[in-house]
Amino acid sequence: MNIKTLSLGGSLVSPDGVDVEFLGKFNRLIREYLEKDTQRKVIIVVGGGAPAREYQQAARTLRSDVHNDELDWIGIAATKLNAQLIKTMFYDLCLEPVVQNPEIDAFSQGRILVGAGWKPGFSSDYDAAVLAHRFGSEILVNLSNISYVYSADPQKDANARPLKNMTWGELTELVGDSWTPGSNLPFDPIAAKFAREHTLRVIVANGKNIENLESILLDKPYEGTLIH
Numbered sequence: 419m420n421i422k423t424l425s426l427g428g429s430l431v432s433p434d435g436v437d438v439e440f441l442g443k444f445n446r447l448i449r450e451y452l453e454k455d456t457q458r459k460v461i462i463v464v465g466g467g468a469p470a471r472e473y474q475q476a477a478r479t480l481r482s483d484v485h486n487d488e489l490d491w492i493g494i495a496a497t498k499l500n501a502q503l504i505k506t507m508f509y510d511l512c513l514e515p516v517v518q519n520p521e522i523d524a525f526s527q528g529r530i531l532v533g534a535g536w537k538p539g540f541s542s543d544y545d546a547a548v549l550a551h552r553f554g555s556e557i558l559v560n561l562s563n564i565s566y567v568y569s570a571d572p573q574k575d576a577n578a579r580p581l582k583n584m585t586w587g588e589l590t591e592l593v594g595d596s597w598t599p600g601s602n603l604p605f606d607p608i609a610a611k612f613a614r615e616h617t618l619r620v621i622v623a624n625g626k627n628i629e630n631l632e633s634i635l636l637d638k639p640y641e642g643t644l645i646h
């Protein structure tokens with residue numbers, strides 16, 4: 419069995435309303451990839467996107483003393499909504515319920531397993547890392563709206579340089595080692611710690627580049643950052 423795990427950033431599913439055009443392309447690509455070889459399976463863990471941030475921000479405005487765990491539960495609710503949409507899109511290939519606890523769920527039926535958020539303290543990247551480790555994915559593909567991890571946030575710093583290859587130590591220097599609900603980072607620091615401990619390799623790439631995503635799935639040369 420060849421299982422690939424994708425952490426599908428909420429920024430791709432719901433950047434500002436659902437991106438139906440992107441999801442249509444993603445749907446076709448994953449179906450074509452699975453049709454070509456019956457040994458292939460895909461795990462897709464879905465993030466919260468704009469609804470997670472919008473509702474977390476509303477909670478912060480409504481209650482200045484709101485606790486981080488409460489904000490995280492709001493974010494988790496958004497990941498569940500997005501994940502249910504992805505499961506519905508892959509209804510014939512995804513036969514298990516949406517995974518809400520990556521430690522206890524099995525992947526015995528169907529070709530696609532869809533996961534959502536689990537519990538406070540990290541992002542869906544962490545849940546994807548747990549599933550990748552549990553089901554023996556060699557590589558976790560982290561799909562977001564950026565083509566690489568950069569030397570700084572490319573949306574804030576015009577001089578940010580793309581980094582094509584980095585160690586977990588270098589990533590931690592860049593993103594820190596603590597968790598803030600709703601943070602916008604190329605890879606979650608808590609997930610990075612898990613990935614490092616379990617010697618996972620992660621590719622950060624832009625999910626919108628469908629041809630590039632196909633290259634990654636087929637183990638061909640790709641545009642993106644390899645973290646090891």
Ligand SMILES: Nc1ncnc2c1ncn2[C@@H]1O[C@H](COP(=O)(O)OP(=O)(O)O)[C@@H](O)[C@H]1O
Nearest residue numbers: 427428429562563567568570571573602603604
């Ligand atoms: N060093 C960095 N390299 C790349 N992106 C970064 C960096 N630091 C912060 N970011 C921000 O992280 C964002 C991606 O995270 P996020 O919005 O949570 O995406 P997703 O919903 O796809 O998980 C990028 O759009 C970028 O603005």
Ligand SMILES: O=c1ccn([C@@H]2O[C@H](COP(=O)(O)OP(=O)(O)O)[C@@H](O)[C@H]2O)c(=O)[nH]1
Nearest residue numbers: 428465466467490493494535536541542600
């Ligand atoms: O297991 C999880 C997954 C998500 N979240 C919360 O849900 C938000 C949205 O999830 P994520 O960051 O994965 O979404 P994305 O960045 O992909 O939009 C996070 O910021 C957390 O606040 C959480 O607490 N635990």
